[in-house]
Amino acid sequence: MATLILASGAIITIGPMPITIIEVYCTILDKFVPGIFSIESMINTVVWQIRLPRVAGAISVGLGLGICGCVMQAVLKNPLASPFTLGISSGANFGVSLAAVFGITILGGPYFLIGNAFVFALLCSGVIIGLSGLKGATSETMVLAGIALNYLFQAMNQLFSYIASDEQRDVMRIWGMGSIGGLNWNSIMVIAVVSMICLPLLYSKAWDLNLMTVGDEAATSMGVNAGHVRIFVLVVSSLLVAALVAFVGVIGFIGLVAPHVARLILGSDHRYIIPAAGGLGAILFLFADVIAMNLFSPSTIPTGTVMSVIGVPFFLYLILRGRRKEYWS
Amino acid sequence: MIVKLSVKGLHFSYGSAEILRDVNLDIRDGQVVSIVGPNGSGKSTLIKCIDRILNPSKGEVIVDRQKVSGMKQMELARMIAYVPQNSLRVFPNTVFDVVLMGRRPHLGWREEARDEQKVWEVLGLLGIEDLALSLFTELSGGQQQKVLIARALAQETGVILLDEPTSNLDVWHQIDVMEILRTLVRSQDLTAIIAIHDLNTAARYSDTIIMMKGGKIFAAGRPEDVLTSENLAAVYGIHARVRNYDDIPHVIPLKQIPRKRGRV
Numbered sequence: 001m002a003t004l005i006l007a008s009g010a011i012i013t014i015g016p017m018p019i020t021i022i023e024v025y026c027t028i029l030d031k032f033v034p035g036i037f038s039i040e041s042m043i044n045t046v047v048w049q050i051r052l053p054r055v056a057g058a059i060s061v062g063l064g065l066g067i068c069g070c071v072m073q074a075v076l077k078n079p080l081a082s083p084f085t086l087g088i089s090s091g092a093n094f095g096v097s098l099a100a101v102f103g104i105t106i107l108g109g110p111y112f113l114i115g116n117a118f119v120f121a122l123l124c125s126g127v128i129i130g131l132s133g134l135k136g137a138t139s140e141t142m143v144l145a146g147i148a149l150n151y152l153f154q155a156m157n158q159l160f161s162y163i164a165s166d167e168q169r170d171v172m173r174i175w176g177m178g179s180i181g182g183l184n185w186n187s188i189m190v191i192a193v194v195s196m197i198c199l200p201l202l203y204s205k206a207w208d209l210n211l212m213t214v215g216d217e218a219a220t221s222m223g224v225n226a227g228h229v230r231i232f233v234l235v236v237s238s239l240l241v242a243a244l245v246a247f248v249g250v251i252g253f254i255g256l257v258a259p260h261v262a263r264l265i266l267g268s269d270h271r272y273i274i275p276a277a278g279g280l281g282a283i284l285f286l287f288a289d290v291i292a293m294n295l296f297s298p299s300t301i302p303t304g305t306v307m308s309v310i311g312v313p314f315f316l317y318l319i320l321r322g323r324r325k326e327y328w329s
Numbered sequence: 330m331i332v333k334l335s336v337k338g339l340h341f342s343y344g345s346a347e348i349l350r351d352v353n354l355d356i357r358d359g360q361v362v363s364i365v366g367p368n369g370s371g372k373s374t375l376i377k378c379i380d381r382i383l384n385p386s387k388g389e390v391i392v393d394r395q396k397v398s399g400m401k402q403m404e405l406a407r408m409i410a411y412v413p414q415n416s417l418r419v420f421p422n423t424v425f426d427v428v429l430m431g432r433r434p435h436l437g438w439r440e441e442a443r444d445e446q447k448v449w450e451v452l453g454l455l456g457i458e459d460l461a462l463s464l465f466t467e468l469s470g471g472q473q474q475k476v477l478i479a480r481a482l483a484q485e486t487g488v489i490l491l492d493e494p495t496s497n498l499d500v501w502h503q504i505d506v507m508e509i510l511r512t513l514v515r516s517q518d519l520t521a522i523i524a525i526h527d528l529n530t531a532a533r534y535s536d537t538i539i540m541m542k543g544g545k546i547f548a549a550g551r552p553e554d555v556l557t558s559e560n561l562a563a564v565y566g567i568h569a570r571v572r573n574y575d576d577i578p579h580v581i582p583l584k585q586i587p588r589k590r591g592r593v
Contacts, residue, residue: 210426217413218416220382225402267421268423
């Protein structure tokens with residue numbers, strides 16, 4: 001937590017416009033206790049309107065995706081489960097394409113892209129959750145179904161890009177790569193409110209998730225209604241994921257990697273690894289975003305892309321080095 | 330005689346296939362009870378129905394004079410523990426963590442010193458304290474079985490159900506696990522109900538044997554009354570000789586009884 005505050009402070013200073021770390025903290029404090037420091041209005045604008053929303057967005061999105069990945073892996077008993085592999089992100093992506101190319105929208109107004117993304121993300125998780133209610137559906141079935149949906153939506157997107165105009169294709173492309181550049185204080189408020197409702201609900205199931213990692217039958221015999229917990233966790237986490245990806249687009253890797261790193265460090269108790277996965281998700285995403293913003297400065301590359309380019313080698317290193325203690329030993 | 334657990338008119342079906350048909354049982358306190366029968370005769374299903382891992386379509390299970398159907402899953406978990414045949418091994422758990430899971434029905438959010446002490450106590454009872462910090466996934470089959478039994482003991486229930494605890498073990502570990510179970514039943518005042526394939530192991534360690542065929546109880550009673558040549562022929566379709574050795578019946582299977590034409 002302290003690392004996060006310090007890192008955020010430092011990260012705000014990096015960017016096309018030089019600002020010192022002291023100035024950053026002064027600017028932030030000034031908002032709450034006006035008149036103590038003398039702040040240039042230029043710095044004030046940059047910090048409050050550009051840098052801080054980005055940092056706050058990165059933290060809340062990383063936190064949410066990390067935790068959702070962690071609980072999804074536990075209830076599906078599959079180390080491959082994540083918001084991305086279950087097809088929720090690509091569902092949202094499909095919704096955006098549909099809106100961009102055909103103008104088919106569920107919600108009107110300025111939020112029509114986000115509205116569509118949200119609805120299609122929910123639709124996608126609805127299919128997965130519906131599957132889990134079927135008799136004989138195992139957690140493998142659900143992960144397979146998610147991956148299948150992933151392919152379907154990707155294919156649809158490619159199909160759309162044939163008939164789309166250049167302008168429409170740009171919307172699809174940028175959204176598909178995932179970026180937090182479009183976040184403002186309003187969207188961050190929405191994300192924060194949804195997170196504040198969903199995350200405690202997920203965390204309250206930490207003990208049940210511990211038991212479920214050893215199998216549904218054993219969990220049931222120890223007093224956990226495995227079926228109910230699975231559906232509850234999937235519903236709550238897909239709601240949160242839908243809200244996140246609706247604003248920031250497809251960001252694949254973080255929900256997979258953050259929980260695994262948390263497990264490598266802290267073991268298997270979900271009372272500890274749920275918050276750890278969230279914290280790691282936030283930190284990873286923050287760093288990915290700094291690089292995205294500054295690598296080809298002044299132009300900004302999508303955070304999702306950076307995340308995968310840096311994250312994948314790092315993740316491979318971790319699982320290979322930690323093999324002895326891991327799942328596929 | 331105190332009846333610890335009774336099963337009344339239990340039916341269970343998967344779709345249209347009836348797995349259990351009108352099963353009735355009374356099991357006394359402080360006994361080792363073995364359930365034997367051919368593959369598909371309903372041994373494991375019966376055990377799972379008792380612990381409500383599967384929901385019976387008809388009938389009632391009663392533990393300590395309370396109906397299981399009226400209980401919350403958590404309450405039931407304080408009365409009946411279940412040792413699965415094997416444990417899912419997707420995520421790495423330490424032995425200590427696995428056994429601590431058994432305390433779940435007794436604790437709220439945080440475990441207390443008392444719970445940790447209980448875990449050490451049951452690990453000691455099974456002689457596996459030194460494994461406490463090993464990863465469950467890295468243990469041998471026999472050690473894993475002991476850890477799962479330890480977890481069931483940590484649940485502090487009067488009844489322990491075991492689903493084929495010896496089927497994946499070598500002879501030494503089979504004897505080890507069964508000796509442990511018998512000792513625990515005597516010293517901790519437990520009732521153990523074991524689904525098991527090995528008739529001779531069952532005969533040697535059980536107070537009561539229940540023999541199932543086609544979802545029904547075919548015979549029940551003391552080992553020497555249940556394990557007879559006639560019963561084995563009727564239930565398993567084999568010619569077998571039963572000899573007493575140290576007052577324990579010993580089954581020597583000879584050959585299959587040729588099946589009549591038209592039957593599969």
